[in-house]
């Protein structure tokens with residue numbers, strides 16, 4: 001319940017380090033209806049001139065929706081449950097909206113934004129001429145396929161969770177969970193990912209810190225099981 | 238070069254989530270001389286009434302120095318190199334100051350603070366009556382052994398690096414590096430820690446993101462080798 005209030009300080013004070021990755025939740029309307037919102041976890045990179053570069057994999061809503069002229073928000077939230085909902089897709093995700101409840105959003109005219117976020121950037125998709133694809137040497141393997149400009153930066157509060165190992169490791173666990181269903185069962189990649197996923201859960205339990213993540217890991221565990229992981233491969237708590 | 242300027246916004250706007258862990262760098266003067274500064278990576282927990290709880294292991298300067306009435310600063314910086322320097326102790330650390338160059342600090346009367354930090358909390362150590370040790374149910378295994386009150390919160394800028402996997406994983410790698418020398422060579426703990434340390438380095442390299450961490454990992458690698466790890470156990474870049 002932050003973004004419902006006024007910005008606390010000028011957005012110009014927010015300086016991103018250029019070309020490094022920031023994990024965020026992107027939100028945008030589906031073009032057919034203002035009532036349907038897409039939310040997706042995506043890494044974003046900034047240039048020194050406030051452009052944004054994104055690499056969205058094929059088969060994501062984000063890749064389909066963010067065409068030239070479309071507006072979207074980049075939300076920095078600390079609500080791990082929202083990251084989970086924005087990252088895990090249903091099997092039938094191209095037909096259904098798999099995202100957050102409407103109450104999680106503030107509905108502005110052209111852009112939906114997340115109430116839980118401490119910073120919200122309003123953006124508009126630009127062309128990505130092939131001459132630019134390799135120009136902003138973003139620090140990731142994949143070249144970007146979406147370019148946008150930042151229209152405004154809004155700071156609704158100071159961050160509340162930072163330098164927190166449980167939160168950071170949970171993002172790693174979530175990324176693993178998005179990948180596990182894509183790996184061949186019992187391949188080295190699969191086994192390593194399951195192992196690391198379980199190690200992270202056990203660490204958080206041993207730190208007595210699972211209470212604030214419990215509901216989120218239940219969703220992730222169920223997602224993995226629906227996607228072919230055997231319940232006994234996951235360590236329960 | 239932030240803390241040399243004025244706070245940008247009231248420190249009251251900074252709300253910590255109670256009892257969760259924040260990784261920070263603690264700085265304090267040695268009592269014998271205002272010219273000697275100790276800097277140490279430490280997890281800190283806050284209560285809703287702005288008290289701070291810390292668990293400092295035996296054999297740390299922090300444990301020795303933070304006795305009742307002593308003032309210290311909690312610094313939230315995004316300079317990984319500084320975390321490394323504040324975490325890795327020399328073999329002869331009880332005799333030498335193993336910390337950062339003086340130019341990294343602003344020297345105030347009673348408390349040294351880190352220039353690179355975006356938030357600095359000035360604190361004073363309180364008693365820790367045994368009746369309180371288990372009261373603030375901090376989310377970590379070890380019960381706290383240092384209690385302090387926050388005298389002031391100073392926000393010198395907005396954070397610049399957040400939700401960044403390379404930075405977060407580097408903190409994990411650093412924690413592993415502080416532990417590896419304590420494990421029995423080639424025990425399961427040792428092997429797992431070395432393996433995870435190498436995986437993190439390789440990930441950051443594969444993200445083309447090592448340039449900003451290179452100097453820091455060189456220090457960590459050398460520290461590990463000085464502490465008995467064979468060079469060929471570490472993957473070089």
Ligand SMILES: Cc1cc2nc3c(=O)[nH]c(=O)nc-3n(C[C@H](O)[C@H](O)[C@H](O)COP(=O)(O)O)c2cc1C
Pocket residue numbers: 023024038039040041042043044055056057058059060061062063083086087088089093171174175178
């Ligand atoms: C922290 C995090 C970062 C992610 N970054 C990306 C990314 O940069 N690009 C991408 O295509 N998917 C990324 N994903 C996976 C997507 O969130 C996932 O595929 C999601 O279902 C896409 O949602 P959409 O179909 O609504 O666009 C990330 C997931 C997490 C948890």
Ligand SMILES: Cc1cc2nc3c(=O)[nH]c(=O)nc-3n(C[C@H](O)[C@H](O)[C@H](O)COP(=O)(O)O)c2cc1C
Pocket residue numbers: 260261275276277278279280281292293294295296297298299300320323324325326330408411412415
């Ligand atoms: C991210 C991080 C967090 C740490 N947290 C703690 C802690 O909570 N307690 C502790 O005793 N040591 C902790 N350490 C290890 C200390 O930083 C390390 O022992 C250091 O040498 C102590 O410095 P000092 O002797 O100057 O106090 C941590 C290290 C890292 C990298």
